[in-house]
Amino acid sequence: MPVEMYDLIVAGAGPAGSTAARAAVLQGLDTLILEKQTFPRYKPCGGALSSKATAILDYSLPDSICERAITGARVHFRDRVLEKHKGYNLTTLVDRSRFDDLLLKKAQEGGAGIINQKVMDFSEKNGFISVKTDERTYQSRFLVIASGCQDELRSRICGRDGRDCMGICLVADIKEDDEKIRERLPEILDIHFGVAEGGYGWIFPHRGYYSVGIGGLSSRLSHPRRTMLQFLRKNGFPESQRLHGHQIPQGGNKRQYALGRVLLAGDAAGFVDAFTGEGIYYALASGRIAGQVIGEVPAQEVARAYEKGCEKVFGAELRYALFFSKMMHRYPEIFMRILACQEEVLDRYIEIAAAKISYKDFIRWLLPRLPMNLLRTL
CATH class of the missing domain: 3.50.50.60 (FAD/NAD(P)-binding domain)
Structure with missing residues (x-):
């Protein structure tokens, strides 16, 4: 042939x-x-x-x-929760x-x-x-x-x-009534820092189901399945979900x-x-x-x-x-607490997702304000 x-x-x-x-x-x-x-x-x-x-x-x-069109984010870190809506997609x-x-x-x-x-x-x-x-x-x-x-x-x-340059994620699609999804997450992404080493957990409101997952660096997330089951349990989801795992590069x-x-x-x-x-x-x-x-x-x-x-x-x-990412995960008690406590910081950060600003713009804006923002979280 x-x-x-x-x-x-x-x-x-x-x-x-x-x-x-x-x-x-x-x-x-x-x-x-x-x-x-x-x-x-x-x-x-x-x-x-x-x-x-x-x-x-x-x-x-x-x-x-x-x-689903997303207009805001709810961010968790330890016992802190902050929610911000932008009013646009x-x-x-x-x-x-x-x-x-x-x-x-x-x-x-x-x-x-x-x-x-x-x-x-x-x-x-x-x-x-x-x-x-x-x-x-x-x-x-x-x-x-x-x-x-x-x-x-x-x-x-x-x-x-x-392993330091590769991440691992576990994801579950959990069926739910659309009305209940809207009540729990009204056009927002639910982001949980501090639940996965070198990463975070998420709950995203799709049509008829939640996408629930955790992800982190392979070198730091030593027990991904255990971490995922704990995340499901903490957020009121049954642990008997079918989990899908995959790697992502850093x-x-x-x-x-x-x-x-x-x-x-x-x-x-x-x-x-x-x-x-x-x-x-x-x-x-x-x-x-x-x-x-x-x-x-x-x-x-x-x-x-x-x-x-x-x-x-x-x-x-x-x-x-x-x-x-390295800055946030090296000093999580400082940076993630600021992100989950300071509305001005979260408001600025989520503009990256909307392509309003770049990471470079955000970092240059954030660094001079760190001392004052840190004091506000104490």
Whole structure:
């Protein structure tokens, strides 16, 4: 059987992969997505989609995917609770199964092919990439690896992350009547600091269910299941929930994410907010940049152009998020208490989610005010 040749092969049909494929096909590139699972598939995730993430899409999201508009946050730390509403949309909660399926369909509508096979290996030679799946071999001019941080393919480019650079999350979807959800969480996210080492717990109000989870650094969260069960019990949920676990990379750390004709995108590249664990925006942004540069610049310049594009759009934000995360978790009694006690600080912080300010803006605003804010918490 002859080996098929493409302009681009994308490994993984999540947000990064489907967005890369759509950006490529809209430029006339012959593109194939290789995905091990059949969509729609379940995806454990809080499902918070920021306005800057939706701005990347060149189409509107249907109401069936947008489950809840969020206008505020309730933050807990120890015995302190602070709630703040902004009066405008901060983020939208989506059903990740249907959201990811829509992204894939949009890539297919543009002309991308999809084959349900798992990519096992790849090699680069003589100006093309050979991509080996569990069934056959394909060839392309470029390869985008967007199959997540747990896929061994990424280690060929960026190496393996240590436990200090990797997070772990446990998530449960808990069914509930919509009216009761609105009474408990009226368009707000419920965030609990101090329940998971190097991370936090959350309760997000979706349509007909709560997304409840905990996440933290793998090196510090030594008993994630026990921590999750304690979090469920403390917040009035039955402990007999089906738990879904997954790893997420800690963004902002120095990694190589482009080499020759192979680009990493989304979680595979480590593009995740180190403090919140949010990765959808970075998946969409890096996927779009990957698809665009492959179609726009000479082959020998693609890797460098991709690196420059990612750095320009979100590189500094990831590094400042990492700095903020390390600051918060190194001195939690200081910084998390301020966030859960000072309305002015929380009000300013949640503007990051609304893309009103950056982490850099927030840190520069916060640091000169630390002494006075600390005194107010005593």
